[in-house]
Amino acid sequence: MLSVNTYEKEFLQLLKKISQYEQAINVMYWDMRTGAPKKGEEYRSEAIGQLSADVFQMRTSKRMKELLDALSEQKENLPHDTQKAVEEAKKEYELNSKIPEDEFKEYTTLTSKAESVWEEAKTSSDFSLFSPYLEKIIDFKKRFITYWGYEGHPYNALLDLYEPGVTVKTLDALFSELRESIVPLVQKIADSPQKPDTSFVNKHFPKERQRELCHFFLAELGYDFHAGRLDETVHPFQITISPGDARVTTAYNESDFRSAVFGTIHECGHAIYEQNIDEALSGTNLSEGASMGVHESQSLFYENFIGRHPGFWKRYFYKIKEASPEQFQGVTAEAFYRAVNESKPSLIRIDADELTYPLHIMIRYEIEKAIFSGEVSVEDLPKLWNEKYEAYLGITPPDDAKGILQDVHWSGGDFGYFPSYALGYMYAAQLRANMLEDLPAFDQLIENGEFQPIKKWLTDHVHVHGKRKKPLEIMKAATGEELNVRYLISYLEEKYTNLYL
Template sequence: MILEMFDKFKEIQKKQKAYGYVMGIVGWDSNTEAPRDAFEHRAEMMGIISSEMFKLSTSKDYQEAVYSCYDSIDELDNLQQREIRKAKKNLDKILKVPEDVFVEYRKTLTLAQRTWEEAKHENDFDAFAPALDNIIQQNKKILEFIGYKDIPYNELLDDFEEGYTEKDYDEFFETLKRDLVPFVKEVLTNGRKIREDFISDIYPRGKQKEFVEYLMNVLNFNYERGGLKESVHPFTWHTHSKDVRFTVRYLEDFVFSSIFAGIHELGHALYEQQIDPKLDYTNLGGGTSSGIHESQSRFYENIIGRSDEFWKVHYPKLKELFPEQLKTVTLEEFVLGINRVEASFVRVEADELTYPLHILMRYEIEKDLFGNRLETKDLPKVWNEKMVEYLGIEPKDFAEGVLQDVHWSAGLFGYFPTYALGSAYAAQFYYTMKKELNFEQLILDNNIQAINEWLKEKIHQFGSSKTPKELLKEVTNEDFNPQYYVKYLKEKYTKLYL
């Protein structure tokens, strides 16, 4: 009986996967090459497909399959149990929220997207405030339907990082405030001056492309299971472990963008490519959480990609491609350049050291918004105060301040904190890896594959079949510990700057 029901569950899941697959491909297409005027027709067609998907995912048959399996869950094997638990969790959520509330919220988000774009362009917070407030209020309403552990914000945090609550994040960010903020101030104030002229030189597009393709080979991206394209905002995308693609962009006056955003996305992509293909046929394929995903992208981007050792090997190739631009730039100057630290307004342009402080302030703001301690209208004031407190600078306008990120206009609350958490995970993984591998030497030997293999064996292969907390514990033999992150940053930037 239970196996019959589980088969039924798998059968419906396969259909869901088929809808998910085509929506995924259409999404990739629309973000990378679909012509502008196709927008309207596509929106209409995809509305129909999503609604078929929704019908399927809330059908009586599906409910029966999921809940029957859940009732006899002990009869299933471990992986099956995880599948059913995850399916039930999602189904509960969908069923708890009345359809009209959900439809209303989707509509609000669609409109808010454009409102935010215009408001940012016009540098006008008041134009966006009502829409933002509307999103927040509807979110709170939905959270009342769904339910939450202790406080509403916990539910949002759990959405992106299973098992993490405000209490967990409070500990993490308190550590950063106490141990990192003073160090960042020290580097910003007393750090040595570095050479910057070559950073904003002109690096022709074609040669940048050649270098990025060179890097993809160095890092062992598998082209049989993926591809590389261009788009305005770099991103990684997958439908299953054998189709993982990502994009970069080439800015002629900022070569670091294609190099480091490229390596960053590659980190996301390698994670997806190295997941066990058998999980493609479950709901446990794909990376397990935003934080773990970000740990991988930042591991490749910062820990490998901005290391001294990495450029000892690959700087000659870059110089070969850009002999004029880099003629007088020494390896040491170059490595300092790619690790330049500065207090800046915009999160996505922030360096590795100041980045977590941008996240810290967003976390504090979200927490207060959902704890009813902060009103939408007061956001700009609070934003600027925190910028001054943590980074010592005050934004001149909203576009570089509170309006800079797309996330809130898309209803993404609870997502930001995973960015900093990911970097901290990466550091913890790094110190474990160093015990087992001769990390620096592998990079010097241009043997990144050995690092890829380690990450595959310890993390990637499991997809979503382990939670972030389980992974941390199993890989590093301890629970999440932000001190590794502080240690990593202090070691690295003391050596470079102090």
């Protein structure tokens, strides 16, 4: 029989090979989204498909199973990181291997077709085009849930894909507390006579100046340009190519500079996370963020707690003014800060402000939960969607394009994903509260442009661990308590009372 060391070595080599294939896939994807020529698109999709299939094969191979079995048996003799890597690979193996291969192929074909159907449906604002696909995707997902198994609510199986350890029970409690505080606050703000002047926001801001600003802010915030780059795209994203290469993309809108400036600061948070994961984890399946939600906690921390902080604009408003002097003639840093923190109910999630954003998430959470408990049929979804927007935000979508068809997620079968956006926000606020104890001069640091201590705190408590720890373990270790939504509520109440009331 081979020694545990031999198995460990082979296992780690296999993980490394997988990570190298993922590097290839990610470069090809990044390239496709940042300027690859049109005529190469189909060849590119096919090549990505081939390499993805090869990765799937490696992750679910007989040899992988043998290695995982052998290593699991001798778990106590393995180094800590290898134990965690085995757990992670095993989870992945089971998720993938429990679904019959033919069924998975059919599902993959369905979702890749569904995305273009969804696009068409959104363009013509016609839910009936998309609903037959959505119905089939939901049926697949329901079967997958039975293959995987679950405890409590069937939706838990989907939540676990994105936020291991988080359940319907946890979310119901957190969201209900959050809703009770936010809904009245949103109402009070709507009634407040004190509104920011936003007349200068949508004036022309030259693209080239936006690009320079984005580079500037990334560098200021501690993004390492020797381990990444910034490029233009249509739908911005952060992508990690390798442990030495965490890239940021952004979109420049000349009549709304906010998308590039705040979008870049958001992706910067993701990228700084990736740039500061322990290098010892390189080439393993632990060299990534702990979860979708923890990742989002970092991007939201940078975007909102730093990028929308009054001290940040006290320091940097002159840069904005320099970049587009006509637009900001006569505008003060204070007025700018108020304008970029405007809050009002809106229909589109991705355009929502900090305060109303969680409500968009809750609506999606409640609808997804209802879908998987079988309480709502697909045909009734638009009605349910619109009712919830009226109840939580006081507005009703005029059509499905601005309502239930706005997000791409469901067309790709990504149910259970939305809650991570709100969880990320809660994590971020709880981390911030604890950081304030260690760094009482937090506000002053931001006003001074001294981001290094803030980055270091986040690295020490979050980034460095990669996927060694589960999301709730990270929170517990970093903050000494379970996830607690009060931190987010206090933050929002304080900020928006100051701004509006």
